[in-house]
Amino acid sequence: MRPTALPDVITASLRERIGVEWSTGDQLPSEAELAAEYAVSRHTMRASLLALQRAGLVETRHGSGTFVTRYNSSIRAGLQELRSLHDLIAQQGHRPGASYRLRRRRVVTPSEAELLERSAVSEVFEIEREITSDGRTVAFDYSVVAADAIPADAEVTGSLFEQYAKVNALPDRAVARVRAVLEPSVGWGAGRHPDGLYLLLDQVQYLPGGRPLSHSRIYFLDEGFEFLLVRS
Structure with a gap:
């Protein structure tokens, strides 16, 4: 690590x-x-x-x-930071959690192969998880990760960065877009937004050297998570 x-x-x-x-x-x-x-x-x-x-x-x-500055119970992250959400929540004094609805290996789709720069027969590890802070839902994560970054025998729980570290595949940068979306199909259980209103972080993470590692679509609930852009 x-x-x-x-x-x-x-x-x-x-x-x-x-x-x-x-x-x-x-x-x-x-x-x-x-x-x-x-x-x-x-x-x-x-x-x-x-x-x-x-x-x-x-x-x-x-x-x-x-x-x-103003400080409250929401989780804060600078838009320029590339960090594990698990660690970010913990370091702000809250209890992080992740409940997985889907964890599976499968063959890439054509669009994923192009985005992740992998062959058409390579595999990805697909996940869907609910991210919580002190038991409260703050985000839903839909991600695909190049399968070579997840050990074949891995029992994926908690932080994805911990899985990356096991195979020395920690990302060092990401290219992301942030926008408000209205997607009623996103989320599940009591934590989902009733109207499907989220702040979407759509990002590709890259390994040192520039090879894509993962594509994530993370849907944040605005009452539980704040992104900050500090200008000077």
Whole structure:
């Protein structure tokens, strides 16, 4: 498994403290004070604070310091972040969950073969799952993954990134489109939106070197998940 970079570890720790030690409007300790507390360089701490800022959790006011922005129980993600939803939910202090409705290997369709740059006889691993935070539905995931990224004997549960790591096939970038959709057929059970209104993240993930890994259509419920685009 790829080791977690130190700034990411510190960012996760700071995320957990926001909303517990520091509430909306509170000022965080200075960069120097936090660097001393975590026994890291100011450069490392600056990278961690910048990640929080990009996610919209804090804002830096020049000459004043870093302050906690509006914070609530919804899950937040910066549009520029490529992360496991499971880890993202956990690092914001919530309990992640995934309930799979479909897990199967099958031959690719012609459009999937073209999109994933695989042969017409290759296989994909198709999934449909409900993603939850503290037991509340936040998204429905419809994905196809190149079968070589999922071990043949894998019992797929929880995070897909954990499965990728087992075969050293972690994606390093994604190309995504985000748009509001009205699709009554999406979702199942009590967690689905009654009118089929979702925010769709339609993305292709790529391996280092540029080969496509997966195509995902993730339908987010707006009351449980927020995407942030912080402009400066």
